[in-house]
Amino acid sequence: MxxxxxxxxxxxxxxxxHENSIVIDMLFQGPxxxxxxxxxxxxxxxxxxxxxxxGDEAEQVRYASELVRHWYTNGKLADLYEECWTKSGIxxxxxxxxxxxxxxxMLSIVSVQEEFDHKPWLVKxxxxxxxxxxxxxxxxAGIVTSQEAEGYGKDLGxxxxxxxxxxxxxxxxxxxxxxxxxxxxxxxxxxxSRFGMKFVAKCDELGVVVDTSHCGRQTTLDACARxxxxxxxxxxxASAVYAHDRCKSDAEIRAIAETGGVIGVxxxxxxxxxxxxxxxxxxxxxxxxxxxxxxxxxxxxxxxDWPMPQTKWMALEFKRLxxxxxxxxPGDGPSTEWIHGLKDYREFPNVTAGLLARGYGDEDAAKVxxxxxxxxxxxxxx
Numbered sequence: 001m002x003x004x005x006x007x008x009x010x011x012x013x014x015x016x017x018h019e020n021s022i023v024i025d026m027l028f029q030g031p032x033x034x035x036x037x038x039x040x041x042x043x044x045x046x047x048x049x050x051x052x053x054x055g056d057e058a059e060q061v062r063y064a065s066e067l068v069r070h071w072y073t074n075g076k077l078a079d080l081y082e083e084c085w086t087k088s089g090i091x092x093x094x095x096x097x098x099x100x101x102x103x104x105x106m107l108s109i110v111s112v113q114e115e116f117d118h119k120p121w122l123v124k125x126x127x128x129x130x131x132x133x134x135x136x137x138x139x140x141a142g143i144v145t146s147q148e149a150e151g152y153g154k155d156l157g158x159x160x161x162x163x164x165x166x167x168x169x170x171x172x173x174x175x176x177x178x179x180x181x182x183x184x185x186x187x188x189x190x191x192x193s194r195f196g197m198k199f200v201a202k203c204d205e206l207g208v209v210v211d212t213s214h215c216g217r218q219t220t221l222d223a224c225a226r227x228x229x230x231x232x233x234x235x236x237x238a239s240a241v242y243a244h245d246r247c248k249s250d251a252e253i254r255a256i257a258e259t260g261g262v263i264g265v266x267x268x269x270x271x272x273x274x275x276x277x278x279x280x281x282x283x284x285x286x287x288x289x290x291x292x293x294x295x296x297x298x299x300x301x302x303x304x305d306w307p308m309p310q311t312k313w314m315a316l317e318f319k320r321l322x323x324x325x326x327x328x329x330p331g332d333g334p335s336t337e338w339i340h341g342l343k344d345y346r347e348f349p350n351v352t353a354g355l356l357a358r359g360y361g362d363e364d365a366a367k368v369x370x371x372x373x374x375x376x377x378x379x380x381x382x
Contacts, residue, residue, distance in 0.1 A: 003353040011353060017362055018089045018352040022135050024370035026264035026303030027145075027213070027235035028093030030345040031085035032072055033307030034315055034336065038080075042311045058321040061314050068309050069111065074118040082121065085140055087346040091370060092131045092141035094234075095124075097167060099151035105158065109165050112144060124166050128378035143377070145169035145234075147214065150178050154195055156202045163206045168381045169234065170203055171211040172196065173219060175327025181219035184245050185327040191218035192226065200226045209380045212256070213264075213303075214327075220252045230260035230376045235303035237265055237272050238290040242283075245329075246271045250294055257295035260379065262372045264303025265291070269337040281341030285354050288368060297364045301373045302351060304342070312336050 001015050048067065049060035071077040085093075095115060098108040116124050125131045125141035134141040144166040152158045159170070172192075173183040180196035182189060192200070200223055203210050212220040213233045224231050233256055239247035246268070248256075253263055265287045269276035273283040291300040310318065315336050323333040341350050355365040 001349040001353050003350065003357050005357040006353055010356065014353040014356050015349060017356070017365065018349045018369070021352075021366045022091045022131065022370045022374055023089055023348070023352075024131070024143075024301070024373045025090050025093040025348070026232070026262070026301050026373055027147075027266065027305045028090070028303075029305060029308045030093070031088060031090075032068075032077060032081055032309040033084075033338075033344055034310055034312060035307065035338065036080065036084055036344045036346070037068075037077075037309070037311055042313060045311055046313055057317055061310075061317045061322060064314050065310060072309065073111070073114050078118070082119070084345050085122075088348040089352075090140070090345070090348055091135045092125055092143055094145040094169065095142040097144060097146040097148075097162060097165075099146045099148040099162070101151045102153075102158065103151075105151045105162065109162075112142075113165075116142065126166050126168060127382045128374050129382075131374060131377070143168055145171075145211070147171045147174050147211075149173065149180055149199075152179075152199075154179060156199070159199070159202055159208070160206065163208060167208060168377065169209040169211050169232075171213055171234075172199070172215050172223060174214045181222065182216040183214050183219070183327060184216050185329065186216055189216050189218045191216070192222035196222070197226055203227070204229050207381045209376060212252075214246070217249060217252060220248065221255050224252075224255035224259050224261075227259060229380045230262070231256055232261045232264065232373075232376060234264045235266040235268075235305040236263060237268075237287045238263075238294075241287050241290050242271070242273055244271045247287075253291055253294055253299075257299035260376070262299055262301045262376050263291050263295075264301045264373070267302075267304040267306050267339045267342050268334075269306070269339055270332060270335075272339075276335075276337040279337070279339055281339055281350055281354050284339060284342070284351075285358060288355075289358065297367055298372055298375075300368055301370070302368065304345075304348075306334070307338060307344070308334060 049064040053059040072081040175183040175185040181192040237247040269279040273279040
């Protein structure tokens with residue numbers, strides 16, 4: 001933990017606050033990130049991927065990503081996985097289902113369950129009380145979520161199946177159009193479809209939090225108007241601070257807050273400030289400050305969405321070959337840059353130090369760190 005504006009005594013206080021608080025990353029790609037992976041894996045993974053998927057660079061990235069997942073689930077990266085999560089001080093964070101297709105839904109249910117099965121210190125949290133219990137027991141909690149919804153088609157029974165497995169947060173769209181509505185990278189801002197309205201109603205019925213992070217403006221506003229429960233954006237920013245399609249307008253932020261929901265601020269270098277090579281934790285906290293000024297302290301959280309468990313060559317190839325296929329603008333999106341002050345999940349306590357340095361009191365800082373998200377999970381999921 002570090003912050004130039006805090007004394008050693010204040011840093012000790014920040015450290016204690018972080019350790020004692022329920023800290024939740026609303027959108028967690030970790031706990032392992034690019035710069036926590038051993039440097040020797042760069043060449044090893046590239047050689048293995050090229051051998052397994054010769055001539056197909058995009059498939060090489062996918063193969064390497066799956067191999068990293070196997071290694072951190074129950075292989076040579078398992079100890080690093082636990083170390084990074086423990087030292088982050090994060091109590092609870094998402095474990096994500098891939099719902100691009102029905103097959104990917106089933107496969108990802110298996111892979112996510114493997115994490116829980118192999119890690120006795122990691123518990124599946126279906127309700128807020130289970131996160132609180134994990135914190136009291138010195139464990140970590142995984143909240144099952146999904147950023148994708150294409151794989152449901154129009155079969156709401158599959159949403160019920162995912163809920164029965166433990167799904168508690170569901171994003172409606174990912175950048176592009178789907179059967180539910182329009183994403184934030186679509187030019188027509190079409191909003192929710194008729195099926196999308198039924199989908200939101202089903203989430204409400206089940207007790208699944210509706211996530212609008214990658215949704216277009218009108219889809220976000222429609223979801224807030226249709227849902228009878230708090231709506232969230234787990235990982236976004238304020239477009240008034242930095243105008244990017246992945247950030248939310250003040251109108252969207254107000255609409256989410258009016259449902260009782262929470263806006264999670266991300267740590268994506270390309271989406272929080274003009275220069276991704278020099279984006280800092282202060283840029284992230286500028287977005288937090290704006291949301292607090294606009295709608296109050298009860299409506300903001302942290303959803304980093306970065307860094308990813310991938311080596312540098314994987315990150316560069318993902319940006320070149322895969323990101324454009326899932327709705328990112330050319331040259332936009334994930335790569336090898338990082339938020340200065342949050343290069344590795346083990347630096348997450350710097351968020352607490354940064355909040356205190358900006359004058360947030362302990363109670364308000366604890367709300368941003370996880371208290372607000374815990375409240376929403378309690379209201380929606382029980």
